[in-house]
Amino acid sequence: MLLWLHILFVILLLTFLYIDLRKRGGSKFATIMIRILYILFILDGAILLPTAMGRHPRLSFVKVGASLCMIGFLEFLIARRAKNTLTKPIVIICIILLLILIGLGLLTAGFRPWIHL
Numbered sequence: 848m849l850l851w852l853h854i855l856f857v858i859l860l861l862t863f864l865y866i867d868l869r870k871r872g873g874s875k876f877a878t879i880m881i882r883i884l885y886i887l888f889i890l891d892g893a894i895l896l897p898t899a900m901g902r903h904p905r906l907s908f909v910k911v912g913a914s915l916c917m918i919g920f921l922e923f924l925i926a927r928r929a930k931n932t933l934t935k936p937i938v939i940i941c942i943i944l945l946l947i948l949i950g951l952g953l954l955t956a957g958f959r960p961w962i963h964l
C-alpha cells in the first residue's frame with residue numbers, strides 16, 4: 848500500500864516537473880506541488896525504510912542517500928527554471944539521474960509490487 852503510494856508520488860512528481868519545465872519562468876502551482884511531494888516522499892520513505900533495511904540494508908542506505916541528493920538537485924533545477932537560466936544539459940542530467948533513482952528504488956524494493964520473487 849505504502850509502496851503504491853510511493854509510485855503514485857513518482858508519477859505526480861514527473862507530471863508536475865513536466866508542467867514546471869514547459870512553462871517559461873516555471874509554474875508556481877507545479878513548484879508548490881513538487882515541494883509538497885518532497886515531504887510526502889520523505890514521510891512515506893521513512894515508513895518504508897525499516898522493511899527495506901531488513902531486505903537490502905546497504906542498497907536501502909544508498910537509495911535514501913541518492914533520493915535526498917535528488918531532492919537537492921530538483922530544487923537547483925527549479926531555482927534555475929525560475930531565473931530562466933536552465934540549460935538543456937542540466938535537464939538531461941536531471942532526467943538521467945531520475946531514471947537511475949527509479950531503477951535503484953525498484954531494485955531496493957525487489958521489484959515489488961510488480962513482481963514477487
Ligand code: HEM
Pocket residue numbers: 850853854857860888889890891892893895896898899907910911914915917918948949950951952953954955956957958959960961
Ligand atoms: C525524488 C524522489 C524519489 C523518487 C523518484 C523515488 C523513487 C522510488 C521508486 C521508483 C521506488 C520503487 C517502488 C517500487 O517498488 O515500485 C522506491 C522505493 C523506495 N524508496 Fe523512494 N523515491 C524518492 C524519494 C525517497 C525518499 C526521500 C526516501 C526516504 C526517506 C525513499 C525511500 C525509499 C525506500 C526505503 C524504498 C524501498 C521500499 C521497499 O523496499 O519496500 N524514497 N523509490
